[in-house]
Amino acid sequence: MKLPKNYKVKQNELNSKVILVTGANKGFGLAISMDLAKAGATVIMLGRDLSSLEYAYDAVVDAGYKEPILYPLDLEGASPENYQELQDNIIEKFNRLDGLIHNAAILGTQMPIDQYDIKLWYSTLQINLSAPFMLTQFLIPALKKSDDARILFLSSSVGRKARAYWGAYSVSKFGLEGLAMTLSEELEKTKIKVNTINPGKMRTEMRRTAYPAEDASTLPKPEEKSSVIVYLLSKEAERINGEQLSID
Numbered sequence: 001m002k003l004p005k006n007y008k009v010k011q012n013e014l015n016s017k018v019i020l021v022t023g024a025n026k027g028f029g030l031a032i033s034m035d036l037a038k039a040g041a042t043v044i045m046l047g048r049d050l051s052s053l054e055y056a057y058d059a060v061v062d063a064g065y066k067e068p069i070l071y072p073l074d075l076e077g078a079s080p081e082n083y084q085e086l087q088d089n090i091i092e093k094f095n096r097l098d099g100l101i102h103n104a105a106i107l108g109t110q111m112p113i114d115q116y117d118i119k120l121w122y123s124t125l126q127i128n129l130s131a132p133f134m135l136t137q138f139l140i141p142a143l144k145k146s147d148d149a150r151i152l153f154l155s156s157s158v159g160r161k162a163r164a165y166w167g168a169y170s171v172s173k174f175g176l177e178g179l180a181m182t183l184s185e186e187l188e189k190t191k192i193k194v195n196t197i198n199p200g201k202m203r204t205e206m207r208r209t210a211y212p213a214e215d216a217s218t219l220p221k222p223e224e225k226s227s228v229i230v231y232l233l234s235k236e237a238e239r240i241n242g243e244q245l246s247i248d
């Protein structure tokens with residue numbers, strides 16, 4: 001499936017849509033939030049740290065885009081009660097959710113499996129895979145209230161083809177691919193579309209950590225890729241379902 005290159009965000013194309021983005025305070029999550037707000041969506045920006053979320057909020061508002069809502073939640077420690085509270089808040093305020101973008105992730109460590117730090121394995125699987133599972137489970141009732149909802153999981157090339165030393169990160173992305181495909185079949189008869197997307201290389205903190213010797217100035221900035229996410233939330237992409245998408 002080919003995605004449009006250099007998709008141009010149209011003002012108001014996502015007007016009245018309510019979309020939750022995880023890891024919205026920086027990197028690709030911030031770029032996605034900016035573009036969704038530019039398109040007129042109300043973005044619920046979820047992140048673990050309120051002060052960096054506030055910084056991201058200022059970036060969206062200073063650009064003149066739709067005012068977002070901040071939702072501080074640490075996906076490593078979040079409990080079912082926290083997810084229930086989020087569901088209650090969304091239902092009470094909007095009575096529906098139109099989009100859920102699972103963007104937050106950690107890299108873990110790059111190590112062979114036989115030396116992989118066990119605690120970090122659990123943390124990586126918790127943040128990258130179990131939290132998206134729980135968040136999705138608790139938000140499906142709100143997504144079902146939308147007349148056209150989308151769930152998007154941020155994946156990676158190592159979530160589709162294994163590469164040595166990518167450990168828990170790679171396994172978590174393979175898991176997300178499986179979760180998304182299972183969900184897209186289970187939700188086939190609903191108005192919720194489910195896809196995964198590999199954004200490819202971007203100039204973010206995660207990429208810098210994974211490739212410290214790389215010349216970052218050669219990499220595309222996250223804001224050069226985020227408009228594709230607006231496309232995937234738009235009416236134009238309403239038929240895309242159960243796909244393993246790639247930006248590059």
Ligand SMILES: NC(=O)c1ccc[n+]([C@@H]2O[C@H](COP(=O)([O-])OP(=O)(O)OC[C@H]3O[C@@H](n4cnc5c(N)ncnc54)[C@H](OP(=O)(O)O)[C@@H]3O)[C@@H](O)[C@H]2O)c1
Pocket residue numbers: 022023024025026027028029046047048049052073074075076077102103104105106127154155156157198199200201202203204205206207222
């Ligand atoms: N950059 C690339 O080249 C690349 C390539 C392929 C796929 N991806 C995928 O694209 C997505 C975005 O990556 P990125 O490059 O923008 O990464 P990034 O700059 O490291 O940002 C990761 C985001 O996840 C958040 N996060 C981490 N742990 C969290 C937790 N416990 N609770 C809540 N939020 C948490 C971070 O918040 P804090 O600021 O608080 O840490 C941050 O907002 C990821 O799913 C990644 O796997 C990236």
